[in-house]
Amino acid sequence: MTVAHIILLKFKPSVSEEQAQDVLKKVADLKNKLTVVESVHLGVNFSARSKGFTHGFTMLFKDRAALETYDKSSEHVDAVTNHIRPNIEDILAFDYDVEEYSIPRL
Template structure:
């Protein structure tokens, strides 16, 4: 397997931003819906987001370590992702998570799709 540093990636390649949440057991379905909608709304508030998908883990392998909700944002390119991270609307989303107090843990992975 060949791994590439982001410094070797073309500047116009799309970037996938995978965010996986582990909600606290006390999180209500309404709170989870509120978080999901707030994250989805960022597509219309922050330029460069090409698409947004989300779903709930349904793998029978039981390897998710309690992480249940997956969010996939596709950015036009790395520059768009880099604009998103400090964007005030993204920061507001983080503040919402803090106010709700429903997050137990989160992990994030970014990548550019490899050529086929």
């Protein structure tokens, strides 16, 4: 079953929009480096309800095993350790199995 991996980022006030975009480019590049990443969607928040989160991305994976492979990869660890964590105040991760119909089983 497809898995969605959603990350919301709250960058430090000292981080410029250009620096934030560089971080997102690093995330987007993970699709080119890791075959387990099926798709990456990036964006800048425009909602007043974001609770301070300014940027986000969604990645899709074939299944939970693929997400686990991604999570443990050296490329992902490098992106988090050297590019994301040094630039953010807060992060929110939300992973879920994508249901293939409009009314999910809960």
